[in-house]
Amino acid sequence: MVVIGRDDELSTLLALVDRLPDSGPATATVVAAAGMGKSALAVAFRDALLDRDVTLLTSRPLEAEGQLSFSALGDLFDPLPEEEYDDLPAPQRAAIRSALLLDDGDGAEPRAVALAVRGVLRNQASKQPVIVLVDDAQWVDDASAAALSQSLPRLTDVPVLVVAWARPSGRPVGDWLPDWPRTELGLDPLPLSAIFHVVQHHLDVTLTRSELRAVGEASGGNPLHALEFARHRAHGPGASFEGLLTERIIGLPRPTRRALLATALCAAPTATRLAEALGGTVEELLDDLEPAVAGGLIRLGSLINFQHPLYLEAAIDSVAAEEQVAMHEALSRVEPLEEARVRHRALADTAPDEALAAELTEASRKAWARAAWLAATELLRLAIARSEDRAARDQRALELARRLVLNGDPQDAAQILTDLRATPGGPSYWAATVELCKLHTLNEQYDDAKSLARELDAADLSPEDYARAVVEGEIDMLLGRRETINESYEEALRRLESEPDRPGLSALRAAVLVPLAYHRYQEALPFQDLIDEAVELDEREPMERIAYGPLMMAAIHQMTSGRFDEARQGFGAILRASLESGDDLAVPVIYSYLGSLEARACRFDEARRQAEEGLVAAASMPGFLPMITNILVSIDVHVGNVERALARSDEVREMHGTLDDPSQEATWSVGRMAALVAAGRMEEAYEFSVRIRELVDRLGLRHPADPMIAPTILDVLLETGRLDEAEDYLADVRARARKIDLEAMLAELVRHEVTLTAARGDLDAAAAMVPAMIAGLDELPSGMVVQPVERARAWWAAGKVFRRGRSRRQATEALEKAVEIFEEIGCTRRAALARADLDRTGSRRSKTVLTEAELAVARAAAAGRRNNEIAEQLFLSVKTVESLLTRCYRKLGIRSRVELAGALERMTTDD
Numbered sequence: 001m002v003v004i005g006r007d008d009e010l011s012t013l014l015a016l017v018d019r020l021p022d023s024g025p026a027t028a029t030v031v032a033a034a035g036m037g038k039s040a041l042a043v044a045f046r047d048a049l050l051d052r053d054v055t056l057l058t059s060r061p062l063e064a065e066g067q068l069s070f071s072a073l074g075d076l077f078d079p080l081p082e083e084e085y086d087d088l089p090a091p092q093r094a095a096i097r098s099a100l101l102l103d104d105g106d107g108a109e110p111r112a113v114a115l116a117v118r119g120v121l122r123n124q125a126s127k128q129p130v131i132v133l134v135d136d137a138q139w140v141d142d143a144s145a146a147a148l149s150q151s152l153p154r155l156t157d158v159p160v161l162v163v164a165w166a167r168p169s170g171r172p173v174g175d176w177l178p179d180w181p182r183t184e185l186g187l188d189p190l191p192l193s194a195i196f197h198v199v200q201h202h203l204d205v206t207l208t209r210s211e212l213r214a215v216g217e218a219s220g221g222n223p224l225h226a227l228e229f230a231r232h233r234a235h236g237p238g239a240s241f242e243g244l245l246t247e248r249i250i251g252l253p254r255p256t257r258r259a260l261l262a263t264a265l266c267a268a269p270t271a272t273r274l275a276e277a278l279g280g281t282v283e284e285l286l287d288d289l290e291p292a293v294a295g296g297l298i299r300l301g302s303l304i305n306f307q308h309p310l311y312l313e314a315a316i317d318s319v320a321a322e323e324q325v326a327m328h329e330a331l332s333r334v335e336p337l338e339e340a341r342v343r344h345r346a347l348a349d350t351a352p353d354e355a356l357a358a359e360l361t362e363a364s365r366k367a368w369a370r371a372a373w374l375a376a377t378e379l380l381r382l383a384i385a386r387s388e389d390r391a392a393r394d395q396r397a398l399e400l401a402r403r404l405v406l407n408g409d410p411q412d413a414a415q416i417l418t419d420l421r422a423t424p425g426g427p428s429y430w431a432a433t434v435e436l437c438k439l440h441t442l443n444e445q446y447d448d449a450k451s452l453a454r455e456l457d458a459a460d461l462s463p464e465d466y467a468r469a470v471v472e473g474e475i476d477m478l479l480g481r482r483e484t485i486n487e488s489y490e491e492a493l494r495r496l497e498s499e500p501d502r503p504g505l506s507a508l509r510a511a512v513l514v515p516l517a518y519h520r521y522q523e524a525l526p527f528q529d530l531i532d533e534a535v536e537l538d539e540r541e542p543m544e545r546i547a548y549g550p551l552m553m554a555a556i557h558q559m560t561s562g563r564f565d566e567a568r569q570g571f572g573a574i575l576r577a578s579l580e581s582g583d584d585l586a587v588p589v590i591y592s593y594l595g596s597l598e599a600r601a602c603r604f605d606e607a608r609r610q611a612e613e614g615l616v617a618a619a620s621m622p623g624f625l626p627m628i629t630n631i632l633v634s635i636d637v638h639v640g641n642v643e644r645a646l647a648r649s650d651e652v653r654e655m656h657g658t659l660d661d662p663s664q665e666a667t668w669s670v671g672r673m674a675a676l677v678a679a680g681r682m683e684e685a686y687e688f689s690v691r692i693r694e695l696v697d698r699l700g701l702r703h704p705a706d707p708m709i710a711p712t713i714l715d716v717l718l719e720t721g722r723l724d725e726a727e728d729y730l731a732d733v734r735a736r737a738r739k740i741d742l743e744a745m746l747a748e749l750v751r752h753e754v755t756l757t758a759a760r761g762d763l764d765a766a767a768a769m770v771p772a773m774i775a776g777l778d779e780l781p782s783g784m785v786v787q788p789v790e791r792a793r794a795w796w797a798a799g800k801v802f803r804r805g806r807s808r809r810q811a812t813e814a815l816e817k818a819v820e821i822f823e824e825i826g827c828t829r830r831a832a833l834a835r836a837d838l839d840r841t842g843s844r845r846s847k848t849v850l851t852e853a854e855l856a857v858a859r860a861a862a863a864g865r866r867n868n869e870i871a872e873q874l875f876l877s878v879k880t881v882e883s884l885l886t887r888c889y890r891k892l893g894i895r896s897r898v899e900l901a902g903a904l905e906r907m908t909t910d911d
Contacts (some may be wrong), residue, residue: 005194005223006041013045016161016183017054020129024868025152025160025180029173032187035224038165039307041187042135045163055130060303061139062312065689068115068267068340070099076132077120085335092116099143108145111579113149121151125158137164137173142373146580149176156180178484179609181590196826199230202296206429211260245314248295251465254908255288260297260315261327267340269304277330300356321557325350336352339363339375346382347417347814354388358446364540368581375405375637394420401435406583410439430456430465438471442585442623446478446661453478463495464504468513482700489516498673506541510534514553521557522704524736546577547586556593559703562744562784564601571597588618596630599650602788604635605877611635616784626667633671634708634882637678640787640829645675670708674703677712678829689713704736705745707787714752716722723759747776748790751797763805789830792821803841811841820851823887826880850891857884858892861898 009030016026029039039060050054059075077084077100085093095112097103124130131355132557134140152162154179163179166173190198196212199205207215207230219225228245249257258379262277263269275285292298297311308898316324325348333346342363346356360383368376378384389391397416397909404413417439422434433452440449453475461469470488479484492512499505510533515532534550541590543549553568571594578586598607610629618624630653638646649672656664673688692709704710710733717726730752739744752771756764773794777786799815813837822831850858853874860870871878889895892903 004192004197006037006044009041009187010044010048012183013163014048016163016303017129017131019053020159020161023180023181025155025158026162026182027177027180028161028183028188029177029184030165030185030564031168031173036168036187037185037223037536038167039135040223042133042163042165042849046133046895049131053128055124055128057130057135059140060135060305061141061144062136068141068375069143070141070147072134072140073113073117074100075701076134076144076442080120080124080797084123088116088119088125092119096120098729102842110146111150111576113143114147118151118154121155121160122158125155129161132160132162134163135165140176141747142355142375145176149178150576150579152176152180164241170745177846182623188596188833189224190217190226195219195221195223198226202227203230203880204558205230215255228907240892245311246318248296248316249311249314252291252295253288257289257315257319258327259288260292260322261319261323262331263298264306264312264315264465265324265327265344266331267335267337270302271300271304272291273334273336274304276334276399277327279330300811305426339367339379343379343382346379346386350385352388353386354392357383357388357392357396361399377399379766384555391427397432398428398435401432401644405435405439405442406585406861408444413735426581430459430461431468434465434468434473437469437475437478442476450478450618452858462509463499466495467492471512471515480540482698483528486516486519489519498877504541505538507543508587510537510541510543510549513537513552514548517550517722518555518556519700520554521740522701522703524740527553539698544583544781545583545586547574547583547590552590552593559593559597559600561742562780562786564597564785566783567597568594568601569708573576584617587612588624590629591617591625591630593762594895595628596634599634600633600640600787601636602827602875604639604826606878607635608632622655626652626664629655630667630671636675639826640832641674644830645671645678649675662695662698664693666699668704669695670712673716674708674712677716677719682716685712685716686720686722689716702736703740704733705742711748711752711790718752718755718759723756726752726756735830743780744784744786745782748786750776751794753789755797758801758804763801765808766801767805770801775796781905788821789827790824792818792825792827792830792834795821796837799834799837800843803837812838815841816851820853823851824876824880826883828883854884854888854891856899858888858904861885861888861897862904 004253006500013028016028016808020026028043032038042060044057045056046692054246061072061075077096082097082102085096087095091109091112092115096116096202099113112438118615120134134758143909162177164177183322190767192212196207196385197217197588199207199215202332206902215226215229219577228248231248249260258880259278262274265275271282275282278285278889280288286300287297289304293300296302297315298306304317310584328344332341332348333343335344336750342356342359346360349356360379364376364379364383367373367379379404380396383397384393384400387396397420401413401416401420404410404416413434417432420426420428421436423429433456433678437452437456440446440452453469453473456473456475457479464565470492476488485568489512492517493509496505496509496512513530513534517527519748520527527752531550531553534553536789537820538549540846546552551570551572555567555574557566558567558570575587575590575594578584579588591610591729595607595611595614598604599612601607611628614628614631615625629648633648633652635646636642636648649668651673652657652668656668659665659668669688673685673692676682676685676688689712692713710729714726714730714733717723717729734746734749737749750769754766754769757769777791777794778787795814796818799811801820802811802814815834819831819838822828822834845849854875857870857876860873861867865873867878867881870876871881874881876884880906885897888900894898894900894903
């Protein structure tokens with residue numbers, strides 16, 4: 001295909017293909033308004049790849065297909081033989097075949113489909129590079145987007161290029177593209193010279209200069225608009241592009257317009273299916289469509305598709321509503337999928353019909369279960385509109401509002417809930433009140449939330465509504481009764497126990513047990529019995545929101561106990577399940593825990609990535625933003641970016657506004673204290689440490705495992721010479737940690753005891769404690785580890801004690817170890833401070849010796865390995881490899897890796 005005026009963009013895309021075998025996976029996006037030539041560029045790019053040794057997988061979703069599960073995925077995998085799925089594990093094979101409608105089944109489990117997609121793409125990429133092209137990516141259906149978003153990010157080591165073309169409106173392309181190197185292209189308006197050639201090539205029309213200027217002004221440089229205006233030479237002042245499209249459709253023969261309407265409304269428009277709906281033969285259908293084919297409106301194939309979504313929209317808009325209704329009725333008899341049939345029936349008959357409403361509700365729930373969220377929402381709206389029974393209608397409206405909140409549309413949900421509350425005493429009045437109270441809290445509309453909380457508190461609620469008011473509405477928190485939260489939870493459990501068993505009751509009991517367990521955990525009280533009971537109830541009747549279930553509580557406990565690998569697996573599983581279920585409301589919370597976990601594990605690049613993902617997910621839920629931003633403050637403190645840490649803590653302060661809530665003030669104060677410590681402003685940090693202790697006591701937070709609170713407060717007290725205060729606080733923290741078996745934290749706290757002993761002047765006693773302190777870092781139960789930064793700080797503390805005691809050799813060894821760990825994990829500021837202490841020992845080794853990590857990287861680089869290969873071999877990030885190499889060059893007095901081999905040979909035994 002000839003593409004005019006887009007040569008640079010086409011060259012850029014082809015260059016990405018050329019680099020693919022060496023550069024690894026990559027993505028590209030072409031985002032521009034409708035008609036700017038995205039599809040023409042996509043076709044030209046596809047044609048240019050036909051004679052290359054690549055596997056080409058393409059899809060061009062239609063807006064109507066956005067309601068159908070896995071339609072985009074079906075397009076992509078259509079060229080692959082069915083045998084491609086034979087080697088997949090049985091659950092994945094069954095899921096992908098069901099998703100692609102190759103087999104009958106009960107539905108495609110989203111997680112299994114994603115794993116199957118990953119397996120198929122990996123297998124294809126092992127043979128030759130894979131190019132995935134998605135045109136009109138804004139119409140990708142939910143189920144396909146979920147499968148791609150979960151499978152693509154795990155293909156980090158294979159040659160795959162994903163190129164997506166999309167309009168600025170509709171589904172954001174970034175919500176399913178992986179976080180690979182990305183090339184972003186926009187399409188600027190075409191200049192007049194290019195418009196001239198576009199019109200001449202496509203219409204065989206040569207415009208005069210005045211005509212060209214008129215077409216250019218009317219079209220705004222949009223090539224599709226330019227073609228339409230040029231085709232209709234009568235482009236007077238009142239002409240509009242939409243009007244021209246409608247005029248063009250109306251100008252077609254009536255049988256053609258009717259066939260186009262059927263094509264536009266049909267979910268899967270095959271010739272046979274359309275002919276049956278229209279009551280004719282396939283030959284008659286093709287004759288009717290011939291003017292549209294000749295006019296470039298549609299293209300024929302296994303499916304009959306419009307050449308551009310704007311043509312599809314015009315085909316619908318150009319006919320009367322009555323004709324659309326009649327066509328929906330005809331299509332309801334021929335669509336192969338029950339979901340599509342029931343939708344057509346609802347659109348064909350607008351009269352109330354409770355039986356049809358029940359069918360729509362069931363179809364909506366099935367669509368939601370397989371991650372087709374847009375389709376599920378539309379079907380449920382139709383069910384509400386067709387409901388006859390008031391109670392059933394209100395219950396469906398409540399279900400819709402909950403889904404909209406979960407799926408990121410709180411404004412529409414608020415209106416639905418407000419409407420449900422318009423009739424006091426209605427069947428869903430109190431349930432809607434709870435949901436609206438929760439929504440106001442999420443939106444930080446606290447005055448409105450408190451007003452509803454007072455109404456709930458004064459009402460005579462049913463056991464279910466009371467439990468939801470306590471757990472989801474958080475009425476005790478809103479009304480300032482933090483001390484009674486546990487009592488309210490226990491009262492909710494008692495009320496639920498008095499109720500006869502029925503569907504939903506076990507899940508609701510579990511929903512009360514989990515936050516009760518969490519509050520006991522925060523108060524350093526026993527909680528495992530509550531979790532065990534919640535797990536049993538959850539197995540009997542799964543909770544709707546996995547992110548607030550017992551698995552989340554278990555993952556949090558694993559994180560704070562130093563079981564990072566287990567916690568990572570747990571949070572990862574919860575995130576995948578929440579994304580698959582459409583629980584967008586939970587996603588920022590999970591990302592905040594993942595960011596906190598990776599910060600504890602000192603994987604700072606990954607921690608920052610998770611936190612930034614959380615900020616994106618929380619864009620429409622401002623209540624989560626301060627919590628997630630505070631994780632970035634912690635990361636900045638660790639990596640030594642003090643100015644950015646202080647600036648970010650200012651951002652958190654602005655987000656909180658008046659700080660009239662103690663939990664808000666505590667969130668900000670903890671980050672601010674850590675940033676001030678990093679900046680060396682210790683007296684200011686001490687003032688914050690006093691306030692934080694007051695707030696923590698007021699909130700009843702006795703769990704000591706937040707790494708930004710107790711350890712930082714102890715450092716502040718010791719640095720400012722408040723030794724008695726430090727001793728008392730250390731004893732309190734240690735007692736709380738022992739009470740709930742936080743063995744990793746107990747090992748970390750020994751550093752403070754050693755530092756306190758040395759600060760009191762007993763250097764011999766402090767030095768005698770060092771061996772046990774170092775050994776204790778490793779003498780932990782299997783799977784439990786101390787935070788790497790605390791390991792480094794323990795060696796640093798030991799080095800300081802030995803240096804003050806004039807034990808030069810021991811001081812050198814300890815400080816070298818501290819520097820090595822700090823540099824490995826990216827704590828550059830602390831590494832520089834520890835190196836300064838090392839240099840003050842006067843040891844020659846301190847200036848020339850390579851650490852174990854530096855030596856391993858240097859040897860690999862000298863052997864000719866690239867940075868990404870070294871990172872993979874040594875389980876480091878590429879950024880860490882680059883940093884270690886830079887330090888090697890500095891220590892060895894060289895400037896590049898070509899000098900490494902000789903420098904390593906010259907290293908003496910002492911060095």
